[in-house]
Structure formats: C-alpha cells, structure tokens
Amino acid sequence: MTMFHFFNCAILTFGPHAIYYSATPLSEYDTLGTSVKAALVYLGTALVKLVCLATFLKVSENDGFDPYQELLKAVIGFIDVAGLYFALTQLTHRNISQNHKFQAVGLGWAFADSVLHRLAPLWVGARGLEFTWDFILQGLEANANLVLSISLAALGSLMWLRKNKPKTLIPIIYACAGIVATMPSITSYLRRGLGWHFPKVVGFELFTSLSMAFISWQLFSACQRPSS
Amino acid sequence: MANSKKPGGLREMLESMYSVIALLFILVACVELCDAAAAVDVYRLIQYDMSGSPFGSRFAALNHHAASLHFPPGVDLSRTVLIIPLRELNITFVREYINQKNPLGGLLVLLPEVLSFKTGGNKQVHEKEKMKNLLAELERLLVHSNIPYPVYFAFENDEIDTVLADIKKNDLMGQPATATTGGYKFVIPTTEPKKVASPTMTNIQGWLSGLKTDGDANQLPTIAIVASYDTFGAAPALSVGSNSNGSGIVALLEIARLFSLLYSNPKTRGRYNLLFGLTSGGPYNYNGTQKWLRSFDQRLRESIDYAICLNSIGSWDNELWIHVSKPPENAYIKQIFEGLSNVAEELDLKVGLKHKKINISNPRVAWEHEQFSRLRVTAATLSELSVTPELLESTGGLFDTRQYVNETAIVRGVKLVAESLARHIYGHQGKNIQIFADESSLAVNPAYIRSWLDVLSQTPRVAPFLSKDDPFVMALKKELAGHVDEVNVQHETLEGIFTFYDSTSARLNIYQVASVTFDLLLLLVLGSYLIVLFSFLVITTRGLDDLISLFRRPPSRKLKTA
Numbered sequence: 001m002t003m004f005h006f007f008n009c010a011i012l013t014f015g016p017h018a019i020y021y022s023a024t025p026l027s028e029y030d031t032l033g034t035s036v037k038a039a040l041v042y043l044g045t046a047l048v049k050l051v052c053l054a055t056f057l058k059v060s061e062n063d064g065f066d067p068y069q070e071l072l073k074a075v076i077g078f079i080d081v082a083g084l085y086f087a088l089t090q091l092t093h094r095n096i097s098q099n100h101k102f103q104a105v106g107l108g109w110a111f112a113d114s115v116l117h118r119l120a121p122l123w124v125g126a127r128g129l130e131f132t133w134d135f136i137l138q139g140l141e142a143n144a145n146l147v148l149s150i151s152l153a154a155l156g157s158l159m160w161l162r163k164n165k166p167k168t169l170i171p172i173i174y175a176c177a178g179i180v181a182t183m184p185s186i187t188s189y190l191r192r193g194l195g196w197h198f199p200k201v202v203g204f205e206l207f208t209s210l211s212m213a214f215i216s217w218q219l220f221s222a223c224q225r226p227s228s
Numbered sequence: 229m230a231n232s233k234k235p236g237g238l239r240e241m242l243e244s245m246y247s248v249i250a251l252l253f254i255l256v257a258c259v260e261l262c263d264a265a266a267a268v269d270v271y272r273l274i275q276y277d278m279s280g281s282p283f284g285s286r287f288a289a290l291n292h293h294a295a296s297l298h299f300p301p302g303v304d305l306s307r308t309v310l311i312i313p314l315r316e317l318n319i320t321f322v323r324e325y326i327n328q329k330n331p332l333g334g335l336l337v338l339l340p341e342v343l344s345f346k347t348g349g350n351k352q353v354h355e356k357e358k359m360k361n362l363l364a365e366l367e368r369l370l371v372h373s374n375i376p377y378p379v380y381f382a383f384e385n386d387e388i389d390t391v392l393a394d395i396k397k398n399d400l401m402g403q404p405a406t407a408t409t410g411g412y413k414f415v416i417p418t419t420e421p422k423k424v425a426s427p428t429m430t431n432i433q434g435w436l437s438g439l440k441t442d443g444d445a446n447q448l449p450t451i452a453i454v455a456s457y458d459t460f461g462a463a464p465a466l467s468v469g470s471n472s473n474g475s476g477i478v479a480l481l482e483i484a485r486l487f488s489l490l491y492s493n494p495k496t497r498g499r500y501n502l503l504f505g506l507t508s509g510g511p512y513n514y515n516g517t518q519k520w521l522r523s524f525d526q527r528l529r530e531s532i533d534y535a536i537c538l539n540s541i542g543s544w545d546n547e548l549w550i551h552v553s554k555p556p557e558n559a560y561i562k563q564i565f566e567g568l569s570n571v572a573e574e575l576d577l578k579v580g581l582k583h584k585k586i587n588i589s590n591p592r593v594a595w596e597h598e599q600f601s602r603l604r605v606t607a608a609t610l611s612e613l614s615v616t617p618e619l620l621e622s623t624g625g626l627f628d629t630r631q632y633v634n635e636t637a638i639v640r641g642v643k644l645v646a647e648s649l650a651r652h653i654y655g656h657q658g659k660n661i662q663i664f665a666d667e668s669s670l671a672v673n674p675a676y677i678r679s680w681l682d683v684l685s686q687t688p689r690v691a692p693f694l695s696k697d698d699p700f701v702m703a704l705k706k707e708l709a710g711h712v713d714e715v716n717v718q719h720e721t722l723e724g725i726f727t728f729y730d731s732t733s734a735r736l737n738i739y740q741v742a743s744v745t746f747d748l749l750l751l752l753v754l755g756s757y758l759i760v761l762f763s764f765l766v767i768t769t770r771g772l773d774d775l776i777s778l779f780r781r782p783p784s785r786k787l788k789t790a
Binding site for chain 2: 024
C-alpha cells in the first residue's frame with residue numbers, strides 16, 4: 001500500500017493549491033497565467049539563490065546553528081523578496097484586480113516552492129515500504145508555506161502597489177513583511193539552534209502562518225477602507 | 229491576439245515538452261528505493277539433496293510480517309516469519325513444529341554476537357557447554373529435516389534487538405503483524421536457489437623427498453600425513469570449522485614446516501619421503517581422499533609405510549584417540565601405537581586405541597584412514613573424538629568457532645605427531661631424544677599455529693561453494709609450497725549422492741509498515757480536510773468580496789473562446 005501513502009501525501013502537499021485556485025474567484029477570472037508566470041519567477045529566483053549559496057556559504061561539518069552562516073542565508077533569502085517584487089510589479093498582468101493579483105502570485109509562488117522542495121523527496125521516499133510520519137509533516141509544512149506566501153504577497157502588494165496608505169500602518173506593514181520574509185531563518189534556528197523536533201517546528205509554522213495571514217488580512221482591509 | 233502561427237508553434241513546443249515529460253516519468257519510475265529501518269546480514273540454512281531426497285530449507289526469498297515466540301495461540305503463521313533468539317529457543321517446540329509440518333512463512337534464528345567471526349572476536353562465551361549442546365541439537369534437527377520455508381541465521385546486534393523488543397511488545401498486546409494491523413515486515417529479495425552445477429573438490433598434496441643415496445635402487449618408503457580441510461554445517465556461510473578440521477590443517481602445516489627445516493639440510497634429511505595431503509570432500513564420506521588415493525601410481529601407493537590422518541585435535545585436555553581399522557594385533561598398528569604412546573608418556577598425556585572394522589559393502593566412511601585401509605595402506609586417525617561421528621556430524625557446525633579451540637592442545641598434538649614421526653624416520657624408537665624440544669630452533673611455533681587458526685576461523689570452507697581458483701585454497705597451496713619440494717593440486721567433481729543449492733547468504737531488510745486501515749483513515753481525514761478548506765475559502769472569499777466593495781468587479785461571465 002505504498003503508492004497509496006504516496007497518493008495521500010501528494011494530495012496533502014499539492015491539493016490545497018488546486019483547491020485555493022478553484023474555490024476563490026481566481027478561477028473565474030482565469031488568472032492561471034499569472035500564477036504560471038509567478039512560478040517561473042520563483043524558479044529563476046531559486047536558481048539565483050542556489051548560485052549565491054554555493055558561492056558564499058561554507059559547508060559545515062556539524063549540524064549546529066552557526067549565526068554567521070544563518071545571517072548570510074537570511075540575506076540571500078531576501079532575494080526571494082526581490083523575486084516577489086519582480087513578479088508583482090514588473091510582469092504584465094491582464095486586467096485583474098489587485099486583490100486577485102497578489103493571491104495569484106502568492107499561489108504560483110507557493111506551488112513552485114512545494115514542487116521544487118517536496119516533490120522529489122515524496123516520490124523517492126513515500127513509495128517505500130518503510131513508514132515515517134515525515135511526509136505527512138512535510139505536507140502540513142507545504143500548507144503553512146502556502147498561507148505564508150499569500151500573506152507575503154499581500155504585504156508586498158501593499159508595500160509596492162498601493163500608493164495611498166495610512167501613515168500609521170506603514171511601519172507595521174514593513175515589520176510584518178520582514179517577519180514573514182525571515183521565516184525560513186527562524187525555522188532553521190528553531191530546528192538547529194534550539195533542537196526542536198520536526199512535528200514541533202511544523203506546528204509552530206502552522207500557527208505563525210495563520211496568525212500572519214490574519215494580521216495581513218486586517219492590514220489589507222484597513223488599507224482598503226480610506227479610499228472607499 | 230491569437231494568430232495562426234502561434235498555435236502551431238505552441239503545439240510543437242507542447243509536443244516536445246510532452247516527450248521530455250514522458251522521458252522524465254520513465255526515469256523517475258525506475259528509481260528504486262531501499263530505505264529500511266534496519267538491514268542485517270543473514271545466512272541461509274543449507275539446502276541439499278541426498279540420494280534424491282530433499283533436505284534443508286527449500287526456499288530463499290522472504291516477504292512476510294514478523295512475529296516473535298509470544299504470538300497469540302491459534303493465529304495462522306503461514307504468512308509470518310518467526311524470529312527466535314537462541315537463548316529463548318525451545319528445541320522440542322521447533323522439532324514438533326517441523327515434524328508436524330506446520331506451515332510457516334519463515335524462520336530467523338538469532339545467534340549470540342560472540343559466535344560471529346566478523347564481530348565477535350575473541351570474547352569469552354558464557355555457558356559454553358550449554359550453548360554448544362543446544363546448537364549441536366538444533367543443527368542436527370535442521371540439517372536432517374526437509375523444511376518447506378526459508379530458514380535463516382543472523383547475529384544479534386543493537387538494531388535487531390530493538391526490532392525484536394518492539395515485535396514482542398506488539399505480540400504481547402495481542403496484535404500480531406498482518407497487512408491490516410501494521411508492524412514489521414521482513415524482506416529478503418533473492419532469486420530462487422539453483423543447483424550448484426559441478427561442485428569441485430580440490431586436493432592439495434605436498435611432497436618432501438627423502439635422502440636418496442647413490443645406489444639406492446628401490447624407492448624410498450613414504451609416510452603420509454593427511455587432513456581434510458573442508459567443512460559442512462547448518463549455515464554454510466558460517467561453517468568455519470575451527471576444530472573440525474581447522475586444528476588438523478594447522479597441525480599439518482606446522483609439521484610440514486618443522487620437517488622442511490630438518491630436510492633442508494642433506495645431513496639431517498631422513499630416508500623417508502613425506503607426503504602431505506590436504507584433502508577435500510571430508511564430510512561426504514571422504515570422497516576427495518578416495519579420489520586422491522585412486523589417482524596414485526601403484527608403486528607410490530605400495531611405498532607408503534603408513535599414513536596418519538588428523539581430525540579435530542583442538543579442544544582436548546589429556547587424552548587423544550588413535551582410530552584404526554586393522555586389528556590392534558597387526559604388527560604395523562602396534563608399531564605406530566607404541567611410537568605414539570612412548571612420546572605421549574613423555575609429554576604427559578594419554579593415547580588410547582580404538583578399532584572399528586570396515587564393512588566394504590557399506591558406503592559410509594566415518595574416518596579418513598578407512599579410505600587408506602580400503603586400498604590396503606596402513607593408516608590411523610588421530611583425533612580427540614572417541615565416538616565415531618555420524619554422517620554430516622562433527623564437520624564444523626554453528627558452534628565450532630574460534631572460542632572453542634585451544635591452541636595449546638594443538639601445540640601438544642603437533643609435538644606428539646612430529647616427535648613420533650621423527651623417531652620412526654631417524655630410527656630413535658625407544659630412545660629419549662627430543663628432536664623438537666622447546667626453546668630450540670626446531671620448537672613448535674605457537675604464533676604460527678595461532679595466526680593460521682585465526683585465519684581458518686574466519687573462512688567458511690564448504691566444498692561445493694569453493695570454486696576451482698578460490699583464494700583460500702590457493703593460499704593453502706602457497707603455504708604448503710613454502711615448506712615442501714613439490715606441490716600438486718588435483719581438481720575433482722563432487723559427484724555421488726549429494727547435490728547442493730546455492731544462495732547461502734543474503735541481506736535482510738526490515739521495514740516498519742503501516743497498516744491498510746491507517747492509510748484509509750488518512751485518506752478519509754485528508755479528504756474531509758480538503759472539503760472543509762474548499763468550503764471555507766468559498767465562504768470567506770464571497771464574504772470578502774462583499775466587504776470590499778470599493779472596486780467594481782468585472783463581469784463574472786466566462787467567455788467561451790473559439
């Protein structure tokens with residue numbers, strides 16, 4: 001029953017993306033092109049990050065937490081943000097509302113991330129006879145990642161696409177964007193520096209992604225109200 | 229926006245993409261995965277036919293769930309592997325199970341780690357006698373039964389101990405592992421065992437010429453010293469036979485070394501030729517010795533004064549036995565026995581004489597000297613065994629490891645044989661002259677014996693699985709060649725009543741599997757999760773759209789494009 005397990009983990013990892021696309025009005029407005037373009041931008045960003053990591057990062061023998069290396073990784077992680085900026089602003093989108101634009105970009109971004117990072121381990125590992133909880137946890141992580149990507153895209157669109165923002169909210173927006181952008185470093189610190197186990201880390205990711213999504217939703221709706 | 233050129237080019241691009249994707253899928257589907265909870269080296273029970281009747285374990289591949297001895301009574305074990313550590317083995321239970329031909333998926337016996345020649349090392353064995361008897365009984369039972377499921381032996385280590393503890397826990401809770409309840413699965417992915425095509429026996433003989441003075445028309449008399457070097461046991465990959473007959477081989481090599489020292493100088497060369505024989509086919513009625521003797525020239529055979537065969541001289545305390553087939557009143561036998569007894573007295577040990585008549589019509593050959601006697605050559609076997617072994621017994625089994633051999637015993641045995649041979653050769657019978665005295669240049673070398681014993685205790689030597697140019701046989705030949713003048717190697721086919729099957733060792737993969745019910749449950753949970761997510765998103769986005777009414781939505785009618 002190992003293909004069965006692979007199927008289960010696959011629908012957990014990739015199902016929510018498809019569900020999100022079909023459940024929200026994104027499907028009605030045919031924003032698939034935007035998502036695909038965002039996925040391609042993610043691919044390009046990943047390649048650039050790979051080259052930078054290979055050039056600048058030292059391979060450490062032990063699995064401990066090296067602050068300098070992690071700082072370097074965080075800096076390189078900001079290339080992610082640059083890629084997202086490129087996807088949100090520079091790509092020529094058809095006439096879709098800002099509301100749907102950030103969702104489509106976030107969706108495409110998260111889908112590319114899941115495929116790149118999780119499909120290969122799933123295919124190789126989940127089909128075996130040996131059972132581990134890892135792949136189910138990985139699927140939950142993919143879900144958290146989806147929520148985080150969409151929140152980051154929302155905050156990004158607030159920062160770069162919306163011109164008239166209430167002055168008080170601007171620092172909050174930037175702070176939240178900073179937190180979400182550095183989430184990978186935070187999780188790796190938890191895993192390596194504090195030695196948290198995988199289930200705990202995934203739980204933390206889910207919790208923070210939901211809270212960040214809620215905060216960015218509030219910020220987004222707060223920014224919408226003045227101009228109405 | 230859409231022009232006629234674009235769809236065509238797009239179609240071509242899509243087609244090439246499809247072929248690339250198809251290729252990728254094919255490549256990816258070929259990825260074989262082998263990540264197991266544990267992987268252990270296992271050694272299969274021997275499989276052989278004797279006169280057409282099948283014996284041993286008849287299967288090799290394994291793919292079943294595992295259970296321990298604490299399985300709930302009445303459960304069907306035909307698709308289960310029983311894993312039994314030796315300390316919990318109840319021989320009557322196993323004997324009944326096999327004799328009643330109860331179905332079983334497989335049997336895995338865990339041997340204590342000290343017995344392993346790879347990792348056990350020279351650790352002391354606790355309760356030596358008890359373990360030896362248990363192993364001997366188990367071996368006797370398994371080797372002489374026809375078992376229609378795979379039987380494997382493995383050594384205990386930390387990984388497999390944790391797995392076993394887990395299995396026991398599950399069994400005690402009343403949940404033996406099956407497809408619907410999860411647990412551990414044992415997989416050995418081997419092919420069906422095939423017959424060994426033409427098993428070879430390789431006899432190695434070494435010739436040390438005596439001093440031939442001019443005018444000596446007749447050929448010099450010869451004395452033969454013989455030992456068989458191959459083994460047979462329940463697990464052929466573990467049959468190292470340290471005592472049977474590693475001790476004999478080591479003693480033969482040491483005697484060859486001592487006499488080569490003596491014979492290297494013409495002044496001390498004796499007037500006897502020495503013939504050393506390392507024969508194969510020992511467990512199979514000394515088939516190899518028979519073929520070796522048959523290949524002799526008539527003159528050579530007649531020139532042999534007598535032959536001494538060495539068999540298991542590694543773990544005795546004070547008494548050795550000389551087994552003969554000619555009656556003890558025979559003059560030659562008396563001479564040999566007296567020679568050995570005199571030296572034995574000086575060395576403070578006892579030798580006894582045992583006479584067993586040969587029955588020419590009975591094909592069973594229990595001692596190597598009987599093959600000589602059948603061709604009318606005087607011969608005797610020196611052994612610590614007082615009782616004649618049965619067929620396929622005392623041939624190097626599971627318990628015959630390095631820890632059960634005492635090198636001091638071998639040293640004394642070598643002294644006994646070498647001294648008595650030398651007295652016969654140089655005519656010092658009855659005189660109290662020690663040729664191979666300690667502290668002399670001709671002293672028996674315990675380090676040589678120890679190092680060869682260590683090597684032998686790590687080399688399984690079951691004849692059908694030794695190829696013609698097996699490195700160990702070549703090493704024996706090279707070693708003997710260093711001591712004697714001339715070495716000959718004779719290859720014979722092991723025919724007769726025995727047929728052997730290969731696949732003696734394999735790698736066991738232990739997987740921890742989840743049950744089918746778990747997978748179904750997970751599917752249910754995920755399905756409901758996705759449905760909940762879908763409805764949540766629809767409700768919230770519709771709600772969201774109602775809240776944010778600052779921009780007008782474009783008409784939400786999907787235009788069907790041609």
